[in-house]
Amino acid sequence: MSPRRIVVTGAASGIGAEVARRFLDAGDEVVSLDVKDPEVPVTRHLHCDLSDVASIDQAVAALDGGFDALCNVAGVPGTAPAELVLTVNLLGLRHLTESLVERINPGGAVVNVASIAGYNWPARLEQLRALLATDTVDEGLAWFAANPQDGNAYNFSKEALIVYTMLMGPVFFENGVRMNAVCPGPVETPILGDFEESMGKENLDALAAFLGRHATPADVAGPVTFLAGPGSAWVNGHALVVDGGVSGAVLTGMIPAPEI
Numbered sequence: 001m002s003p004r005r006i007v008v009t010g011a012a013s014g015i016g017a018e019v020a021r022r023f024l025d026a027g028d029e030v031v032s033l034d035v036k037d038p039e040v041p042v043t044r045h046l047h048c049d050l051s052d053v054a055s056i057d058q059a060v061a062a063l064d065g066g067f068d069a070l071c072n073v074a075g076v077p078g079t080a081p082a083e084l085v086l087t088v089n090l091l092g093l094r095h096l097t098e099s100l101v102e103r104i105n106p107g108g109a110v111v112n113v114a115s116i117a118g119y120n121w122p123a124r125l126e127q128l129r130a131l132l133a134t135d136t137v138d139e140g141l142a143w144f145a146a147n148p149q150d151g152n153a154y155n156f157s158k159e160a161l162i163v164y165t166m167l168m169g170p171v172f173f174e175n176g177v178r179m180n181a182v183c184p185g186p187v188e189t190p191i192l193g194d195f196e197e198s199m200g201k202e203n204l205d206a207l208a209a210f211l212g213r214h215a216t217p218a219d220v221a222g223p224v225t226f227l228a229g230p231g232s233a234w235v236n237g238h239a240l241v242v243d244g245g246v247s248g249a250v251l252t253g254m255i256p257a258p259e260i
C-alpha cells in the first residue's frame with residue numbers, strides 16, 4: 001500500500017505531535033501546519049497561523065497534490081482572548097478545511113479535535129447555527145461581536161466545532177469525504193495549566209481523582225487515527241467522546257457535571 005498523505009495542524013506539541021508520530025510510524029507522509037516548528041520528524045512543515053486568513057491561504061497554496069486526511073488538532077485554551085479562541089479553534093479551522101476539502105481523496109477524512117467542554121451544544125444550537133451560517137472568518141467574528149455569548153469562548157468554540165462537524169460531515173460525504181470529531185476530557189499536555197486556570201483546577205482535579213489520572217496524548221491520538229482511517233468508513237458527522245468515562249458518569253447522574 002502506498003503511504004497515505006496526511007495534513008496535521010498542531011503537530012508541534014501535545015496531541016498533534018502524538019498524532020503525527022503515529023502516522024509516521026505507520027509509514028504515512030505527514031505535512032505539519034503550525035505556528036511552531038515540530039520536534040517530530042514530519043515529512044514537511046509549513047508555517048501556518050490559523051488566526052490569520054492570509055497565512056492559511058499561503059500554506060494551502062504551498063501544498064501540492066491530494067491528501068487522505070486532514071487532522072485539525074491545533075487549538076488555544078480559554079485563557080487567550082475570546083476572538084483569538086474563536087478564530088483558531090473554529091473559524092480558521094473552518095477556512096482551512098473548506099480550502100482543502102476538495103483535495104482530500106474520496107475515502108478520506110477530516111478529524112477535528114473538539115472537547116468535552118463543548119458538551120452543552122444543544123442548549124444553544126440556534127446561536128451556533130447562526131454563527132456557522134456565516135461564510136468567512138471576518139463575518140464569523142462580526143457575528144460574535146454582535147452576539148455576546150455567556151461563559152468562556154473556549155466552550156463556545158468547541159460547541160461550534162461539534163455542530164460544524166455534524167452539519168458538514170454529510171455535505172463532504174457527497175464527495176466521499178467523512179468528517180468527525182473527538183471530544184477529549186483533560187489531557188496531560190502543555191496547555192493543561194491554562195485549562196486549570198480557566199476551568200478551575202479543583203474541577204479538573206476532581207475528574208482526575210474520579211478516573212485515577214488525566215488522559216495522555218496517546219489516549220487521544222488512537223481515536224484520531226481511527227477516525228482518519230478506513231476502519232471508521234461508516235462513521236460520519238460524529239463527535240466521539242474520549243474522556244475515560246466522565247461523560248457517561250455525568251449523564252447517568254453518578255457524578256455531578258463539573259462547572260467548566
Ligand SMILES: NC(=O)c1ccc[n+]([C@@H]2O[C@H](COP(=O)([O-])OP(=O)(O)OC[C@H]3O[C@@H](n4cnc5c(N)ncnc54)[C@H](O)[C@@H]3O)[C@@H](O)[C@H]2O)c1
Binds near residue numbers: 049
Ligand atoms: N489538553 C487538554 O486538556 C485538552 C482537552 C480537550 C481538548 N483539547 C484540544 O486538543 C487540541 C490540542 O491541544 P493540546 O492539548 O495538544 O495543546 P498544545 O498546546 O500542546 O498543542 C496545541 C498546538 O496548536 C498550535 N497552535 C496554537 N495556536 C495556533 C495557531 N494560531 N495556528 C496554528 N497552530 C497553532 C500550537 O503551536 C501547538 O502545537 C486543542 O484543540 C485543544 O483545544 C485539549
